[in-house]
Amino acid sequence: MVLDDLDVSRITDPEARRVLGVLLQLVESQAAQIALLKAENQRLRDENNRLKGEQGKPTILPNKRREAVDHSSEQERRAPPQAWQKAAKLPHIRIDRTEDRRLDRGSLPEDAQFKGYAEVVVQDLALRTDTVTTRKRVPGCERWYSPGLQESYQAPLPDGYHGQFGPGVAALALYLCYQANMSQAKLLELFGSVGLSMSAGHLATLLTEQPELAAEYDAIGRAALASSSYQHLDETPTRVAGVEEHCHVLDSPLATVYRTTPGKDRQAAIDVLRLGGLRCFQFNLHAWAYLAEVPLSAATRASLVAWPQGVDLDEATFIGLLAAHLPKLGEQQRRQILDAAAIGAYRAQQEVPVVETLVVDDAPQWKGITADRALCWVHEGRHYKKLDPCLAPHRQLLDDFRRDFWDYYRELAAYREHASASEAARLSLAFDSLFRRVTGYAALDERIAKTRAKKAALLRVLDHPELPLHNNPAELGARRRVRKRDASFGARSPAGIRAWDCCQTITATAQKLGVNVLHYLQDRLSGAHQLPALADLIAQRATESRSLIDSAAA
Secondary structure (H helix, E strand, O other): OHHHHOOHHHOOOHHHHHHHHHHHHHHHHHHHHHHHHHHHHHHHHHHHHHHOOOOOOOOOOOOOOOOOOOOOOHHHHOOOOOOOOOOOOHHHOOOOOOOOOOOOHHHOOOOOOOOOOOOOOOOOOOOOOOOOOOOOOOOOOOEEEEOOOOEEEEOOOOOOOEOOEOHHHHHHHHHHHHOOOOOHHHHHHHHHHOOOOOOHHHHHHHHHOOHHHHHHHHHHHHHHHHHOOEEEEEEEEEEEOOEEEEEEEEEEOOEEEEEEEOOOOHHHHHHHHOOOOOOEEOEOHHHHHHHOOOOOOHHHHHHHHOOOEOOOEEHHHHHHHHHHHOOOOOHHHHHHHHHHHHHHHHHHOOOOOOOOEEEEOOOHHHOOOOOEEEEOHHHHHHHHHOOOOOOHHHHHHHHHHHHHHHHHHHHHHHHHHOOOHHHHHHHHHHHHHHHOOOOOOHHHHHHHHHHHOOHHHHOHHHOOOOOOOOOHHHHHHHHHHHHHHHHHOOEOOHHHHHHHHHHHHHHHHHHHHOOOHHHHHHHHHOOOOOOOOHHHHHHHHHHHHHHHHHHHHO
16 A cells, blocks of 8 residues: 555654544544445345345355464464473383294394394284173073062172173263264264174263263362362353353363353353352342442332342242332343342352352453452453554554563563562553553554553452463363364253263363373273272362462462
8 A cells, every 4th residue: 555655753743743643543444444334235235136036145265275364362472482302202101012023033144143122112002892791601690580589680790881881882982072072973983893883872872871970070060169269261152952052161270160051141150150059149248249330220229228138049039029129120230130149149158169260351241250350361462463454554553562562461471470569560550551552543542441441350460470361271171162062063952961061071170180081981980980089189289289389488
């Protein structure tokens, strides 16, 4: 463009510089508006053609694949990588058998001398069936009959064996389905290729009905909440029986917990933090603190004050009170009152540990649930990367600001390692300096003002250096669900989505704790229980971590 070489700073007349700045903003605004109108115009043309029985503009894919729009800020966030060094691999390989290989002496020259052995490690895998028959003759399950009692007795199968398939098959199926994201059709194909005969219905039952793993899932959730003062939280869509629901990912340093709910509002988030307990509502100080920020009439507040205070009410009772005492309440205010009472009940309950701080993005449903909320800097940085100025001077302003944004982020990361009151005060002032900047590019200045309004939540780390600066762990957990969703499209029933939540929680948590996922599943399904439960490992490592922190503080 002609304006790409324009340098406003070289214009000496301040009034001319101001007028030119206004004109440049107008160009940016018009360019954005034209792009929106072109898209809207094409949509209306397509709709008009459809109403006339014709077809809209066809989508013709280019021969060359178009690059995906990348709003990731990982490259700017991360420090320059260190030189890569290949790690030793052999010490971590389990040797199953040793075999000596000898040369045919006749094939060697006469002067060949023996120089010892060369150690060669070769890894291989054997997939085979291990089918056990239990016939009337030995080997089999003994059967006895008591004529007097008219009752039969039969020797039980080994631990972990139920029905036609043993724990090895079940563990492998669960691993491949929930850790390797293999579809059920491909699982059946694999089992058939190694000689295992299994119906699609039996495989579906095997993948969804594991009561012992369901108990582990509940225990992991409780241990995860107790293990840390903060939790990451994010959500991603998941289809259940063709209906869109929402998978919430609750992540901490030692566990990742999945829980799918029909909605993604504030009450759904509270349901997740309560690990699926029955909804209840309570008016108390926490509820009134939330309502202080809500525009309610004096008459409505007076009515709510007369309701039972400090007492849990079930959902039906609370909704009945709303209908009886505030029948003309608007939908938005009704929802805000429900949210306030749900927050009050959650913060007062003692059934599960109450989370002190949520590390989240700036979605509104996370606000007010916990005592503190720490916002994700990476998510905030994406807002700036989505800006797309058409003029070169504005692009340069944006690039300069984004560079300063990530420089400040790295200063916060360094503060977490060496926190001090003086450095916290300096960083707070540096935040004000950075986000009070006026660049002259209107879209960027509006975005900067929005970030400035979030100062308290973005700088929560200054008071609590243990808090992370981003919500990447929960987003990575959500990505695991997305990959599963891409392979299997969605669960077909409520039992199916519970199995997804349960097994993905176990596999993700085991991986985070450094536990071999396949070995753990085999241990649990076989009834051996030689490996410690994941919930016990979480509690143990959380205790060890607190001890280290206390020792460092002392």
